[in-house]
Amino acid sequence: MRIGVTDKTPIVKPPLKVVTPPPLATQGDLLGTLENAQESKTTPLATPHFFSPRLLMQSLLFNSIADPDLQRYQDILKGKVRExxxxFKTPGEMFGVKGGKIVSIPVPKIGIPHFTRGSGKGGGTAQGDGEEGDVLGEPGDAKPGKGAGSEPGEHIQEIYVPMTLSEIAETIIKDRKLPYLKPKGYGAAKEKSIKWNTKSKVGIDLDINATIINAIKRVGAEIGDKFDLETDEGLNALLDQVAIEEQDKVFISWREIEKPQVSVAIIYKMDVSGSVTDEMKEKVRKAARWLSIIIQYQFGLVRAELRGDKFSNEHFGEGVEEVFIIHDSSAKEVTEEEFYTTRENGGTQISSAYELEEKIINxxxxxxxxxxxxFYFGDGDNWGDDTPHSIDLMKRLAERVNEVGYVQVESHYGSGDFxxxxxxxxxxxxxxxxxxxxAEGTEDLDKVIDEMLGDKGDKKD
Amino acid sequence: MVPRISPVIQIIPPVTQKTVAGGSSAGNERDFLVCSESTTANTTNQTSIELPYEYKAAAAIGRGITGQRSYPVSPETNPEYWNWNKKIFELAKKEGLDPYDVVYWVCKRDQLLQAAARGGFPVNVSHWRNGMEFYELHIGHEFNVSRIYEMIINNDPSHAYLLEGNALVDQKLVMSHCMGHSDFFKNNIHFRFTNRSMLNRIAEHASYQRNVMDSEGISFLEMEQFLEKAYSIDDLIDYSNLEPRQLKYELHQNRPIAKVPDDYGIIDASELPSHMQGRINNPERLREERDAEKERLDREAQKIPKYPDYDVMGFIIENSKVLKLWQRQVLMHAREQAYYLAPQGLTKIMNEGWAVYWHRRLMSHPEIVDLRDASAFADHNAGTLAMSGGRLNPYKVGYEIFMDIEERWNTGRHGRQWEEIEDERERRDYDDKSMKGFEQIFEVRKWEKDMTFIDKYLTPEVAKKLKLFTWEQEGENYILASREFEKVKAKFVEQLFMGTGIAVRDGNYDNKGELLLHHDFRFDLKQDYALATMKNLLSMWGNTIHLNTKLYWASDDENPTPVRIIAENITLADSGKAKAGIKITIRRALEEVNKETGLIDYTPTNVLYETMEEVKS
Structure with a gap:
């Protein structure tokens, strides 16, 4: 597209005050820029072609800073601070689209109290379709001014954005410790791993920050005396002289390291026999799930500490192996999914589970x-003759493992005597x-966690 | 060498100066960071072009942005955008707009959202509220719920943001849109008192916050909690008078003391012989002088607002006896920001409507958009103007009314002559070819705010086109009440009334230094919020607060009950120990007109509700 030469409108003023050179204002000039604008479809020159070390350092510095206000807000949401x-916390909600589905996204908000409108009495105006007398929406979530049609009618799938498993674990069980954990396998087994933690004079990945610092050090040593480094002007003048040379370059390199190993096996056993009602099964599954989350998190912490790493989500559950056993009158090993979903009807022999466990350990x-x-979860009912045998097995087990846990669920009608x-x-x-x-409620899940993972003094072997 | 850049307006309270002189660690850190101010200038040294002063100021102040590799559009950094900016600016001027210069910043999404969460300013007072806004915006972007089209700061020059990686047609749309906003900021009468170097001013607010925490030893928590109190009353300003009144309180002024000092009026005559002392410091003269001084101090203490003062925030800053120096300053900053944002709240519909009108006008110009981009533009424009069910879309409402005004004034379908025509068809097809529409919308843009805009220019046809309706609460549900034009317009205008309508009636109520507030009832207050706000007011005023308002006491009440809410400091006796506490009382009140002043007064009667709680420090 070309602009006709007949266009005689003079340019009054450039849009921004550029001092030199004045891009005023001839027709040819305008024409030139227009043509350039059409042609210059190339990538815009986002960064200046000359990298001042100072500029680079600044950008590196600021890039690493997260938003402290966001951090603070998330701490408040998690209940760490400002009880x-x-x-004033409200469970906000947003409807969004992900993968073609409408999803509900929880967006918790904290209101700052102020004098504001309370009820919808008095009415208001809004925009939209509908006949007179139509009901517009639930009063619970409808704010004044919000009306019909804002709720999508399709199936809504709940998704949880804000918390990962380890965040949940962190909020709930900060103070609890995994009892009797030993760095087993410490000397025997060591994993080999690569860590990018070394600096080298040759390589591919330039460590820009270190390189710049080297360059500044070198230049400062050479000509630093000429500048007054106490003042900004002096420092700036020096930094303007800095240019990176080959000798300043530092590369990031790797080294093979050996990580001390510590491993945990958790063995869950559950009674799925006919005497255990669905409600009780639900409850023990919840308890098992919580124990699993907490152990994985705590163990992640321990493992990270042992290796001198900082705990991150990757450590969650690393090195933990879980074994799931269900039993009625006979026991079998199942997957995690089956463990949480299987129902069976049959008699009860607790010893069968412990036998299988012993076998697996061996x-x-x-x-x-x-x-x-x-850990064992059940209602405490056992086949009469089986009890002494089961206790024997448990005793034998207790000598070999770090901890033996037994959780019994009671229904209205009481429970067994195991x-x-x-x-x-x-x-x-x-x-x-x-x-x-x-079996009812979820309040005493805390009790399970306290009892199973609480500190009870040293292990008496 | 680039000189240190000082803020445009330098109002530094004494405490801040102390910090700088003392050379505390914070001062040093700041000095180091200020080195970055010349980031843009540095690049220009290479090409020997000096960028305008505003760039440097913005680079120094908005280093939150520059640091994160965002950059201002200039001939060096991005010639393509620069050329388009220039072209759109010229075209807008040619078409009749009179905008400020606009500086565009190209930044990444998160930086844009971070700035948006701080009211558009890259640096603002630090508070978790910013984090909350950011989080919400971020989630909204992530899941395609909401999207920020444009953001522009009312400043001279205006600063606007472009999202890096957007298509060129989007950037052009934003630039055209910003032309409308910038013109509106500059020319609308309600913006005449706003500070046009607010970018600098707000950076000063932020640096005051940082420095005062260091110098006064204020903990992070204390500052955070006080800011919450400040934010909880920052809508108690006078929206009818947008020029914030100069507060009588000044920083260097000593607090007035209600007690006459012991040595008042005594002249130091210790070097003179003793018989002279009795004559110079005559007890009778001293007593007279002291009495006069006492009376003056009493009068000053009894000072009340002469008329109801809707600037409650200003009144508290001026008259509170308990606020510390830094608290007063933080409140003043919050008030300043509230007054700065007030005209934008008052003209939301017009402002957006005007900007949409202009981006459509500029973007349909063949110089700006070629046909290949036209469909993309249409998509985005449709998104802006979409009627999302239920809510009022200010873009849509404003745009439609501006278009309607232009058409009606072009054809002469307004005024008495036209209204007197009775024949329906003749009314519809009336056209006197006066072509005054374009002039008229500029008049409207200059003089109106949303309330008057809707009142004067909303027509039944436009209301129908916009599908406007009124809603009411009936029992548990909200129902669509009416589509009748008169009702819709009346409700709409009422809804656009900004502010809560709470005013200071008496700053020395009952001659006890208590504060009496009066709520001009338009809607009932949210009760839990109102009580919490009363507590905040109590801690800032330091003495009992009275609030006249009306509540729906029982949920099925037809008419609201006039009540007096009282928050006061009390001492709780708990197992022999005295503890500080707060008592909140709600009393039924009698409503009557005060014959002397002509205002409605409430007289409190029996207690409806009472609660006491301990204050946790």
């Missing part, structure tokens, strides 16, 4: 190199723990 703001998890945690046997035997040893919970 007093809790009452085959796969040598107690010398593995930290083993064994708990009493375990309790009797548990009182002798701190690392054998038993707890009784009710």
């Amino acid at each position: 007093d703001l809790k009452k 085959e796969r998890y040598d107690p010398d190199t593995w930290n083993i945690y064994s 708990y009493d046997y375990v309790k009797e035997f548990a009182s002798e040893q701190g690392h054998v723990r038993a707890v009784k919970i009710t």
Whole structure:
């Protein structure tokens, strides 16, 4: 497209005051820029062609700074600080589209109280379709001014954006510690791994920050005396002299390191026999899930600490192996999914689960190199003759593993007496723990976690 | 060598100067960072072009942006955008607009959102509220719920943001849109008192916050909590008078003391013989002088607003007896920002409508958009003008009314002569070819605000086109009440009334130094928020607060009950220990007109509700 030469409108003033050179104002000039604008479809010169070290350093410096206000807000949301703001927290919600589906995104907000409109009494105006007398929406979520049609009618799938598993674990169980954990396998097994933590004079990835600092050091040593480095002017003048030379360059390099290893096996056993109602199964599954999350998080922490790393989400659950066993009158090993979903009807022999567990430990998890945690969930009903055998097996197990846990769920009609046997035997040893919970509600899940993972003194072998 | 850049207006309170002189660690850190001010200038040394002063100021102040590799559009940094900017600016001027220069900043999404969360300013007072806004905007962008089309700061020159990586047609759309906004900022009468170097001013607010925390030893938590209190009353300003009144309180002024000092009026005569002392410091004269001084101080203490003062925030800053120096300053900053934003709230519909009108006009110009881009432009424009169900879209409403005004004034379909025509068809087809539409919209842009704009220029035809309706609450539900034009317009105008309508009636209520506020009832206050705000006011005023308002006491009440809400400091006796506490009382009130002043007064009667709680420090 060309602009006709007949266009005689003079340019009054350039849009921004550029001092030199004045891009005023001839027709040819305008024409030239127009043609350029059409032709210059190339990538705009986003960064100046000359990299001042100072500019670069600044940009590196600021890029690494996260938004402190956002950080603070997230801390408040998680309840780490400012308990007093809790009452003004509202569970906000947004509807968005992801993968072709409408999803509900929780956007919790904290209101700052001010004098504002309370009820919808008095009415207002809005825009949209509808007949007189139509109902516009739920009063609960409808703010004045919000009306019909703002709620999508399609199926809404809930997604949780704000928290990862380890964040949840962190909020709930900060103070709890994994009991009796030992750095087993410390000397024997070491993983080999590559870590990008070394500087080198040759390489591919230039460490720009270190390079610039080197250059500044070198130039400062050479000509630093000529400048007054106490003042900004002096410093600026010096920095203007800095240019990177070959000798300043520093590259990032890798080194092979050996990581000390520590591993955990968690063995969950559950009674799925007919006497355990669905409600009770739900409850023990919840308890098992929480224990699993907490152990994985705590173990991640321990492992990170042992290796001198900083804990991150990647450490969550690393090095933890989980074994799931369900039993009625016979036991079998299942996957995690099956463990949380299977129902069976049959008699109950607790010993079957412990037998299978012993077998698995013998085959796969040598107690010398593995930290083993064994949990049992059930209603405490057992086949009469089986109880002494089961207790024997438990005792044998207790000598080999870090902790033995027993969780018994009670329904309205009471529960079995296996708990009493375990309790009797548990009182002798701190690392054998038993707890009784009710099937209803979720309040006593805390009790399970406290009992199973609380500090009860050293393990008495 | 680039000289250090000083802010345009330098109002530095004494405490800040102390910090700089003392050379604390914060001062040093700041000095180091200020080195970055010349980032843009440095590149220009290479090409020996000096950028305008505003760039440097912005680079220094908005280093939150420059640091993160965003850059201002200039012939060096981005010639393509620069050329388009120049062209669109020239075209806008040719078409009759009178905008400020606009500096465009190209930045990445998160930087744009961070600035948006701070009211458009890259650097602002730090508070978690900014984080919350950012989080919401971020999620909205992530899931395609909301999208920021444009953001522009009312400043001279205006600063606007372009999202890096957008298509050129989008950037041109934003530039055209900004022309409309910038012109509106410059020429609308309600913006005449806004500070046109607010970018600098707000950076000063932020640096004051940082420095005062260091120099006064204020903890982060204390500052945060005080800011929440400040924000909780920052809508209590006078929207009818947009020129913030000069506060009588000044920083160097000593606090007035209600007690006459012991040595008042005594002349130092210790070197004179003793018989002279009795004559010079005559007890009778001293007593008279002291009495006169006492009376003066009493009068000063009893000072009340002569008329109801809607600038509650200003009144508290001036008259509170408990605010510390830094708290007063932070409140003043919050008030300044509130007054700066007030005209934008008052003209939201017009401002957006005007900008849409102009981007459509400029973008349909063959010099700006060629046909290949036309469909993309149409898409984006449709997005802006979409009627999302239920909510009022200010872009759409404003645009349609501006278009309607232009058409009606072009054809002469307004005024008495036209209204007196009775024949329906003749009315519709009336055309006197006066072609005054274009002039008229410029008049409207200059003089009106949303309320008067809707009142004068909303017509039944446009209301129908916009599908406007009124809604009412009926029991549990909200229902569509009416589409009748008169009702819709009346409700709409009422809804556009800004501010809560809360005014200071008496700053020395009951001669006890208590504060009486009065709410001109238009809607009932949200109760839990209102009580929490009363507590905040109490801590800032330091003495009992009274608020006259009306509440729907029972949820099925037809008419609201006039009440007096009272928040006061009390001492709780808890197992022998005295503890500071707050008592909140709601009393039923009698409503009557004060014959002397002609205002409505409330007389509190029986107690409806009472609660006490301990203050946790």
